[in-house]
Amino acid sequence: MQFKHPEILYALFLLIIPILVHLFQLQRFQKTPFTNVQFLKKIVLQTRKSALLKKYLILVTRMLIFTCLIFAFSQPYLSNINASKNIERTIYLDNSLSMQSKGEKGELLKSSAQQIIENLDSKNISFNLVTNNQQFKNIETSELKNALINIDYYPNSLNLPNVLLKLNSLKNNKTNSLHESILISDFHNYKNENKNVFTNVNNNFNVVKLKPTHTNNIFIDTVSIVSNSSAQITINAVLKSTKSISKNVPVSLYSEAKLIGKTSSKFKNSNKCNVQFTINNIKNFNGKITIIDDGLEFDNDFYFSISTPEKINVLSIGKPSAYLAKIYTKNEFNYSNYSIQNLNYNSIQNQHIIFLNELKNIPAELSAILIEFFTNGGDLVLIPSENTNLKSYNNFLRKLKIGNIQPKVNNEHLITSINFKHPIISNVFEKKVSNFQYPKSAFFYPVNINNSSPIITFDNRQPFIVSAKHKLSSFYCVASPLNKTVTNFSQTPLIVPILYNMVKNSYKIGELFYTIQPENEIALNIKLKKDQILKIDNGFQEFIPLQQSSQNQVIVQLQEQILKSGFYHIKNNEETIKTVAFNYNRNESYLNNLEIGDLEKNNSQISIYDSISAVFKKIDSENKINWLFKWFLTFSALFLLIEMLILKYFKI
Numbered sequence: 001m002q003f004k005h006p007e008i009l010y011a012l013f014l015l016i017i018p019i020l021v022h023l024f025q026l027q028r029f030q031k032t033p034f035t036n037v038q039f040l041k042k043i044v045l046q047t048r049k050s051a052l053l054k055k056y057l058i059l060v061t062r063m064l065i066f067t068c069l070i071f072a073f074s075q076p077y078l079s080n081i082n083a084s085k086n087i088e089r090t091i092y093l094d095n096s097l098s099m100q101s102k103g104e105k106g107e108l109l110k111s112s113a114q115q116i117i118e119n120l121d122s123k124n125i126s127f128n129l130v131t132n133n134q135q136f137k138n139i140e141t142s143e144l145k146n147a148l149i150n151i152d153y154y155p156n157s158l159n160l161p162n163v164l165l166k167l168n169s170l171k172n173n174k175t176n177s178l179h180e181s182i183l184i185s186d187f188h189n190y191k192n193e194n195k196n197v198f199t200n201v202n203n204n205f206n207v208v209k210l211k212p213t214h215t216n217n218i219f220i221d222t223v224s225i226v227s228n229s230s231a232q233i234t235i236n237a238v239l240k241s242t243k244s245i246s247k248n249v250p251v252s253l254y255s256e257a258k259l260i261g262k263t264s265s266k267f268k269n270s271n272k273c274n275v276q277f278t279i280n281n282i283k284n285f286n287g288k289i290t291i292i293d294d295g296l297e298f299d300n301d302f303y304f305s306i307s308t309p310e311k312i313n314v315l316s317i318g319k320p321s322a323y324l325a326k327i328y329t330k331n332e333f334n335y336s337n338y339s340i341q342n343l344n345y346n347s348i349q350n351q352h353i354i355f356l357n358e359l360k361n362i363p364a365e366l367s368a369i370l371i372e373f374f375t376n377g378g379d380l381v382l383i384p385s386e387n388t389n390l391k392s393y394n395n396f397l398r399k400l401k402i403g404n405i406q407p408k409v410n411n412e413h414l415i416t417s418i419n420f421k422h423p424i425i426s427n428v429f430e431k432k433v434s435n436f437q438y439p440k441s442a443f444f445y446p447v448n449i450n451n452s453s454p455i456i457t458f459d460n461r462q463p464f465i466v467s468a469k470h471k472l473s474s475f476y477c478v479a480s481p482l483n484k485t486v487t488n489f490s491q492t493p494l495i496v497p498i499l500y501n502m503v504k505n506s507y508k509i510g511e512l513f514y515t516i517q518p519e520n521e522i523a524l525n526i527k528l529k530k531d532q533i534l535k536i537d538n539g540f541q542e543f544i545p546l547q548q549s550s551q552n553q554v555i556v557q558l559q560e561q562i563l564k565s566g567f568y569h570i571k572n573n574e575e576t577i578k579t580v581a582f583n584y585n586r587n588e589s590y591l592n593n594l595e596i597g598d599l600e601k602n603n604s605q606i607s608i609y610d611s612i613s614a615v616f617k618k619i620d621s622e623n624k625i626n627w628l629f630k631w632f633l634t635f636s637a638l639f640l641l642i643e644m645l646i647l648k649y650f651k652i
Contacts, residue, residue, distance in 0.1 A: 008074040018062050054646065061643040068636035076632070087180065088138075089619075090128040090167050091116065093148075094185035096157035097298045097588040101186065101212030108210045112184055112612060113148040119616035120144065128170040132158050137170050153298070155516045155563055155584050157188070182615060184208045187594040206615045207608045209596055216243045217295030219589040220302040223512065226276065233306065234278050237289050241271045242591050253277045254288040256567075265291070283308050286567050286579055299589045303566055303581035304513045310525045313350060313552070314503055317343055317366075318357035319385070321482070323490045327499050340366065348373050352552060353506040358385035358481050361392040371399055377472035377550020379506040384445050386481055402468060402475055403449040413458040414438040415489060422455050424467065424505065428497040439494070441487040444479040452477075455498060464489075465498065472550045476502055513581040516565065520558040524570065524578060527552055534577075536561075538568045 093116070099109035120141050127144045129136040133154040136147050158166070167181050187209055218241045227234040239249065246269045253261035265273045279285060285306040293300055314328050316337040328335035338344070340363065348354065348369050356362065362370075374380055384393070384405065394404045416438050420429060438459075446462055454463035458479075468475045482490050489495055514520055528534070528549050534556060535544055546557040562568060562582050570578045596608060609615040 064639040068632040072632035087125045089180045092130040095131045098188040115612040186210045189592040218293040219299035237275045252290045305581040315351040316355040318359045353379040355381045361389045362396045379474045381476040383478045406446040416459045417457040424501045439489040441480045522556040524554045
């Protein structure tokens with residue numbers, strides 16, 4: 001038995017007062033003469049014994065009355081917890097897209113919210129609610145019910161470490177608080193890849209793992225263009241199933257809301273198949289591929305947008321190079337080459353990337369314009385000449401704050417190492433190549449570029465081609481001329497992907513689709529005036545994203561502003577300059593849930609339940625307080641009644 005106000009029990013010492021009153025009460029007896037008292041002696045003795053018994057009975061009943069009252073005011077109770085502590089219950093409810101799975105009572109998210117509402121019968125408890133996108137701190141039961149009723153799916157899920165950080169951040173740090181954490185999730189394996197984070201849990205943690213009744217899901221994984229001619233475009237859609245199946249799934253192709261094609265996918269005892277559609281090659285096509293599936297709903301639609309690609313402006317200043325003209329073809333690039341004497345300086349600001357190809361000197365006028373070009377987001381590629389004026393080059397590099405070039409090393413070296421992790425060539429090779437025929441260079445200029453990353457290097461570990469990122473721009477430097485008299489690098493297969501990707505990275509051509517994620521970046525080949533801003537609109541919402549204007553493009557940065565799949569129109573004033581398609585992340589489509597059965601074995605403070613009602617029932621039973629003050633008040637009244645009966649019916 002525990003007491004909410006144990007200090008009141010000190011009043012029990014006051015019970016000595018009635019004891020003293022009863023034991024030391026002095027009575028004066030008055031003598032009355034009788035003629036003959038011989039026959040009254042026995043009666044007198046019996047009367048004195050009866051009076052003494054009555055006095056002690058009254059003393060006991062009064063002692064019990066006051067004792068029960070004192071115990072009642074100290075509020076005794078029976079419980080596993082201390083009643084003086086405030087109970088704080090934090091609930092994490094996973095509202096990721098995988099919670100669309102069907103359970104016994106419908107969708108896991110909606111049925112979970114309903115079950116929580118049905119079990120909210122606890123009083124004197126403060127609640128915290130955490131989801132993947134919201135958190136409610138110290139709310140009452142009515143507020144919690146409203147939050148659960150309005151809960152919706154969120155495309156960006158949290159992993160277990162972030163969930164635990166959120167739960168801990170909402171805890172009340174007061175010493176008289178009792179914390180209870182309830183984590184409700186399907187424990188999708190993608191977002192809960194690390195279950196070892198539970199090993200550091202140092203307070204009671206209750207886990208409810210939700211299990212879907214349907215464990216198979218068919219979804220559209222991705223869409224790509226497999227062929228593109230001047231007349232037609234062939235689109236390939238990859239469909240996947242979480243289990244190997246043998247069935248046909250209807251697939252439809254829409255242009256905006258208009259149905260333009262229908263076919264059937266054929267799973268032949270596998271979990272993957274391809275479906276292709278052929279459409280006319282028009283300037284802009286906003287398409288949606290749809291399937292019908294009883295599993296998850298969010299991945300039954302896939303949006304994509306095809307727009308005519310814009311050409312990248314490439315300028316080579318200096319010596320004409322046949323290999324550059326072959327790489328940067330007219331169908332993808334606007335390539336031009338000019339000597340310094342024939343160069344139109346006004347055209348520099350319209351370029352995306354500029355090659356300084358084997359210039360002996362970099363004139364001051366050209367240097368100033370190139371610095372402005374680089375500062376505004378343009379990319380530069382520096383290829384030295386056989387007779388480079390190092391003073392001119394280093395003056396230019398010093399103004400760029402990018403580094404310097406050292407005197408020529410007249411020794412022949414082989415080009416032997418490839419940095420396969422570099423973004424320029426990370427997707428070029430299927431596997432690392434170590435037995436290729438090494439190109440060589442008759443001499444080279446050692447380069448010291450700040451914050452640089454080598455792309456390929458010599459056998460002496462000096463970089464042959466190096467890159468450096470500077471805010472919005474990229475700088476590339478080659479250690480030697482690329483003409484045939486100095487190096488045979490231009491005859492190797494390496495030159496094409498490296499130089500091609502340098503230019504491709506200078507302008508991010510619009511993607512076929514984007515995946516909804518916490519951060520996205522879209523590059524637009526436009527030039528805005530100072531007072532112009534871009535807006536994004538999907539017909540239901542309009543917002544102004546973060547945007548960075550560089551030389552000839554605008555980088556739009558999205559930070560959790562797009563949460564629904566579909567088409568989004570990027571507008572300058574009221575003119576739509578580009579339409580982009582967004583789809584939900586397909587990682588949530590795989591129904592591979594984490595096995596958490598061994599968590600209880602590793603940590604005694606973790607309890608796992610298979611239903612929400614079970615965890616609430618268990619917690620409420622453990623925290624139930626059986627108050628006893630009513631019983632003590634009842635006994636006090638009972639003893640008072642007994643005293644009254646003794647006084648009335650106990651005759652001396």
